[in-house]
Amino acid sequence: MSRYRGGIGQWSWMFHRITGVGVLVFLCLHILDTFLIVLGPEHYNAIIAWYRHPVFRVSEVGLFACVLYHSLNGVRIILFEAWTGLVRWHRQMFYVQMAIFAVCMLPVTYLMLRPVFGR
Amino acid sequence: MAHVRLKIQRFNPEMDSAPQWREYTVEAEPTDRVLDALHAVKWHHDGSLAFRRSCAHGVCGSDAMMINGKNRLACKLLIKDLKQPIVVEPMRGFAVVKDLIVDQTKFFEKYRSVKPYLIAEEPPPATERLQSPKQQERFEDTTKCILCGACTTSCPSFWANGEYVGPAAIVQAHRFLFDSRDQGAEERLEVLNKASGVWRCRTIFNCTDACPRGINVTKAIVEVQNLLVAHAKQGSTTDAAQ
Numbered sequence: 001m002s003r004y005r006g007g008i009g010q011w012s013w014m015f016h017r018i019t020g021v022g023v024l025v026f027l028c029l030h031i032l033d034t035f036l037i038v039l040g041p042e043h044y045n046a047i048i049a050w051y052r053h054p055v056f057r058v059s060e061v062g063l064f065a066c067v068l069y070h071s072l073n074g075v076r077i078i079l080f081e082a083w084t085g086l087v088r089w090h091r092q093m094f095y096v097q098m099a100i101f102a103v104c105m106l107p108v109t110y111l112m113l114r115p116v117f118g119r
Numbered sequence: 120m121a122h123v124r125l126k127i128q129r130f131n132p133e134m135d136s137a138p139q140w141r142e143y144t145v146e147a148e149p150t151d152r153v154l155d156a157l158h159a160v161k162w163h164h165d166g167s168l169a170f171r172r173s174c175a176h177g178v179c180g181s182d183a184m185m186i187n188g189k190n191r192l193a194c195k196l197l198i199k200d201l202k203q204p205i206v207v208e209p210m211r212g213f214a215v216v217k218d219l220i221v222d223q224t225k226f227f228e229k230y231r232s233v234k235p236y237l238i239a240e241e242p243p244p245a246t247e248r249l250q251s252p253k254q255q256e257r258f259e260d261t262t263k264c265i266l267c268g269a270c271t272t273s274c275p276s277f278w279a280n281g282e283y284v285g286p287a288a289i290v291q292a293h294r295f296l297f298d299s300r301d302q303g304a305e306e307r308l309e310v311l312n313k314a315s316g317v318w319r320c321r322t323i324f325n326c327t328d329a330c331p332r333g334i335n336v337t338k339a340i341v342e343v344q345n346l347l348v349a350h351a352k353q354g355s356t357t358d359a360a361q
Contacts, residue, residue, distance in 0.1 A: 002206060004273065005188030009324025009337075013275070077322045080341055087338040090324055 008091050016073045019066035026063050054116045061112050068104055072097045123147045123156050124204035127168065130215050138215070141165075142204060149199035153186055156205065157193060157219075170219035177331060180267030183210055184219050190269035190329040210272035212281060226268050229284045232310050233292035238303025248300045258297040261290045261339050263332040270326035270336050282315040286326035286336045289317055293339040296346060308347055317343050 004010070037044040050056055076097050080087050122144050130138035145159035154175055161168045172182040175194045182193040185208040187201055198205070213221035239248070264287065271277050271285035292311055295301045311317045317340060326336040 002185075002188055002208065004185070004211065004275075004325070006273070006275075006323065006325045007328050009322070009328070010275070013321055013323040080322060080337075081345060084338050084341050084345065087327075087335060087341060090337075 008094050012073055012076075012094050012097075015069060019070040019073075022063070022066040023070060026066075057113060057116050061109050064108055064112065065101075065105060068101060072101055120146045121149060123151075123159075123198055125156055125160060126204040126206045127157075127160070127218070128208040129168070129218050130209075131167075131217050132215065147198055149197070151198050152194055153191075153196045153198065153201070153205060153207070154182055154193040156198060157207070168219075169217040178265065180265035180269075180331070183267035183269040183272075183331070184208065185210060185272075190273045192267060192269070192331045195331055210268055212272045212274075212278050213268075221268075221272075223268060225281065226271060226285070226287065227266075229288040230266065230291055232284065233288045233307050234303055234310075235288075235291040235295060237295065237298070237301055238306065239300060240302050250299055254299040257299070258294050260334055261294040261297075263334050264290045264294070265332060266291075267331060269329040269331060270334075273325040273329035274320075275323055275325065276319045276321050280315070280319065283319040284311065284313075284316050286320075286340060289320075289340050289343055290334060290336055293343050296343060304346075304350070308350055311343060312347055317347065320344070 033044070033047045036047055051060075076090075076093050079093070080090070086093065123146070125143045125145065126140055127143065128138050129135075129141050143160045143164050145156055145164065147156050147159055154172055157168070157170055157172075161170075170182065170184070170193070172194065173179040174181070177192050177195040180192065183190060184193055185191075185206075186193065186196055187206050190210060193207075207219065209215050209219045209221045213223060213226065216222050266287060268287060270290070271287045274283070274286055277283045277285050289311065292307050296304055296307055320337075320340045322337060322341070324337050326340075327334075327338075330336055
């Protein structure tokens, strides 16, 4: 079976799903690591120390990207419900959304990854 | 005349265990339509190829199929506008009867479920039920639907859940819900407010892109969703007042 070649709407929805699942996975992990305090502070501290590892720092940038994309795309869809006429401009609105995404991601990525590069 | 290459998904449930691809090369003009190329295959190469078509002019909606990864009417698509080989498949989400023919029984069941006809309580007047041009404009877009099924079968929500009423039925409901002469909103909204109703839409826009009549399907769906919200608010206000 071949792939359905949907347009921007299909891609934006696909990323919405992926980022939603990404945030959900982090939320489950976070509940789990917070729960470790029940077993004792040494377990909790050991797990929390992992978050300082460069791999986790980069993953945190991914988490921020997931939350940001999911929020912006969610707002875009809510706007269609409030002003149905905007549906006609959904492609242009997606471009604006991605521009906002990029503008937010650049400084945040720099600030979040600065400790990894020892600055 | 030029050589045109087609790659068509073939499947005969009575003989095949799985669909298979077959390639054909036919003679056609670049300005011919995909339907002409399919006719050339059927009439000159392989008479067993099965597909639906009727008017062949984009009015009846019989020949909706997936062409180069998008739902289109084979009679409206020119060969010169497509990358070759032209990949032709049946619409997704329906059982295949044979080759490009799909079983649309459920599609029409859903169409009928939204009561796509005028419901008016009052006895008919001596002349026409009058309506201003502005009132007609409100649902003009959704009157253009030809029930080809391109929108419903392009929708990932429908692929995931075949019970979803689908964009085509919602478009049909919209056509009457926003008609000033109609009084069947309660009955239709009850169907559309179910778990398999209008809330399954994920605003993916595949339906709008696929519609061969240029109907803004997503806008119609959002308008029906908003109408449901307005009705719910109205209902709760009435309940509070009682």
